[in-house]
Structures are given as C-alpha cells and as structure tokens.
Amino acid sequence: MGIRALGAFSGGLDGMLAALLLESQGIDVELATFTSPFFSSESGCRGAEQLDLPWREIDYTGEIMGLLHKPLSGFGKNLNPCIDCHAGMFRILGGIAEEEGYDFIFSGEVAGQRPMSQNKNSLNRVARLSGYQDMLLRPLSAKLLRITGPERMGLIDRDLLLSFSGRSRKPQMRLAEEYGIRYINPGGGCLLTDPNYCDRLKILMSIPGLFTSGNARLIRHGRMFRLSDDTVGLVGRSEGDNAGLESLVNDEITFVLEDRPGPTGVLIGDPEMLPELVTLVKRYAGDGP
Numbered sequence: 001m002g003i004r005a006l007g008a009f010s011g012g013l014d015g016m017l018a019a020l021l022l023e024s025q026g027i028d029v030e031l032a033t034f035t036s037p038f039f040s041s042e043s044g045c046r047g048a049e050q051l052d053l054p055w056r057e058i059d060y061t062g063e064i065m066g067l068l069h070k071p072l073s074g075f076g077k078n079l080n081p082c083i084d085c086h087a088g089m090f091r092i093l094g095g096i097a098e099e100e101g102y103d104f105i106f107s108g109e110v111a112g113q114r115p116m117s118q119n120k121n122s123l124n125r126v127a128r129l130s131g132y133q134d135m136l137l138r139p140l141s142a143k144l145l146r147i148t149g150p151e152r153m154g155l156i157d158r159d160l161l162l163s164f165s166g167r168s169r170k171p172q173m174r175l176a177e178e179y180g181i182r183y184i185n186p187g188g189g190c191l192l193t194d195p196n197y198c199d200r201l202k203i204l205m206s207i208p209g210l211f212t213s214g215n216a217r218l219i220r221h222g223r224m225f226r227l228s229d230d231t232v233g234l235v236g237r238s239e240g241d242n243a244g245l246e247s248l249v250n251d252e253i254t255f256v257l258e259d260r261p262g263p264t265g266v267l268i269g270d271p272e273m274l275p276e277l278v279t280l281v282k283r284y285a286g287d288g289p
C-alpha cells in the first residue's frame with residue numbers, strides 16, 4: 001500500500017491545491033469535511049467530487065457546541081473559536097489516521113493568510129493543541145514551518161512543498177492554472193463569523209436550556225424575537241424561511257395560519273408565550289401594525 005494522507009477540506013481553493021500537490025508526489029489523498037449547525041459539508045463534497053478524490057463527512061456538532069462555552073484560546077472577532085476549532089478538527093483527523101492507518105494528516109492552511117487564526121504562531125499553536133503536531137502537514141506553507149514527521153521520514157519531499165504566505169491569492173491562482181482547476185468561490189462559510197447570526201446565538205446562550213444544536217439550527221431562519229426572559233420566537237420572512245423552519249422543528253410549538261398564507265412561527269422556550277407568537281405571525285401576515 002502507498003503512502004496515505006487524510007486532509008481537512010472545506011472545499012476551498014487552498015485545500016484543493018494542497019491535495020493536488022500531495023497527489024503529484026504520489027501520495028494517496030483522501031479528504032474529510034466537518035459539519036455542524038454553523039457550517040455545512042456541501043462545498044467540501046462538491047470540491048472532492050471535482051478533484052475525484054475519496055471524501056467523508058465528519059459531524060463536529062458536539063465538539064463545536066462544547067467549545068462555544070469557553071474556548072481555551074478565546075474567540076475571533078465574533079463567536080468563532082477558530083484556533084481551538086481547528087485544533088479539535090485535527091485531533092479528530094489524527095485519531096482517524098491512527099486508527100485507519102493514514103501516514104499523516106494535512107490542510108490547505110497558508111501562513112499569514114488570516115491575521116489571527118492563521119499567522120505562524122497560530123498554526124503552531126493549533127498543531128500543538130491538536131496533539132498531532134508531528135503528523136500535521138501544511139503543504140502550501142510547509143517550507144516556512146517546522147519540519148514534520150512525514151518530511152523527516154522521507155514520506156514526502158520537503159523540497160517539492162511550498163512557502164506560500166500572506167493574504168495575496170496570486171500564487172494560489174497561478175498554481176490553480178497550472179493544475180487546470182476551475183475554481184468558483186463556494187460561498188457559505190461559517191456562521192460563527194457572521195455578526196448577525198452571532199447576535200441571535202448570544203441570546204440563545206444567555207437563556208438556560210436553550211443553547212442546543214437544534215435551536216442553533218432553527219435560528220438560521222426567520223426574524224427572531226425575544227418574547228420573555230426565557231423564550232424566543234421565530235417568524236419566517238420568506239417561503240424559504242418557512243420551509244427551513246418547518247424542516248427543522250422537532251418538539252417546538254409551531255404556528256401557521258390555516259385560512260390564508262402567512263409566515264411560519266416557531267416558539268422556543270415557554271409554551272405560555274404562544275399568544276405573543278400568534279400575534280407576531282398575524283402581524284407579518286398583514287393583519288396588524
């Protein structure tokens with residue numbers, strides 16, 4: 001069996017290039033994308049299909065929900081605990097690598113690309129916190145980082161790895177052209193970097209018992225109202241919102257008007273607050289001020 005590597009892959013250009021760079025050295029590359037209420041695996045799935053590489057999805061919900069309580073390395077600009085989040089992902093990949101016989105793990109991270117979470121110190125901290133520092137290769141910036149196990153053992157030729165750094169995307173664009181990759185920015189991204197979503201999440205986090213993965217999914221849709229100290233209501237703004245809410249409700253009370261079209265309302269918290277939700281649904285159906 002050849003040398004095998006498992007990569008953390010969001011579907012972005014850097015991850016694609018890292019995978020192709022390793023493939024060009026004859027490594028058997030496989031990709032993994034994490035999913036949670038805050039980010040999806042869709043673009044990872046599409047990117048892996050485009051590269052025709054084996055791919056798996058890993059549910060990261062439990063880990064990221066836990067991290068949001070008190071991340072060891074703190075938050076970024078919003079509720080994004082990027083350093084601990086990356087470290088946790090590599091910890092999981094490292095565990096899989098050990099169990100399933102991969103020789104190393106990798107990512108498309110580039111040193112200095114993001115001021116806080118991807119400067120050189122952060123990359124080193126992430127690697128250290130993951131517990132798999134020696135097994136974690138960042139092929140696009142490897143020459144700027146300390147030598148890792150797979151390079152030292154000759155599993156991969158360090159001379160053929162790269163020294164990309166900084167925020168310019170030009171080197172990546174050139175390499176993409178060399179590899180003949182057509183790349184469209186997948187968009188989406190992580191909701192923990194979205195200030196509007198994070199304002200909602202902070203409300204959920206402040207109400208005992210409401211910070212659940214199901215509720216974190218629900219609040220992606222509709223207008224959100226604080227109905228009382230312990231209750232929030234969601235009211236769809238569009239058909240898409242209504243469908244999104246309806247597809248996600250579990251035990252929550254849902255209210256829709258039966259006699260005419262209108263928004264879907266969902267109550268999270270105290271059932272006694274239903275009349276307030278009904279009033280909101282009627283108002284946004286055009287009944288009131």
Ligand code: SF4
Nearest residue numbers: 080081082085086190
């Ligand atoms: S942006 Fe989101 S998914 Fe990415 S490392 Fe930060 S918290 Fe994790």
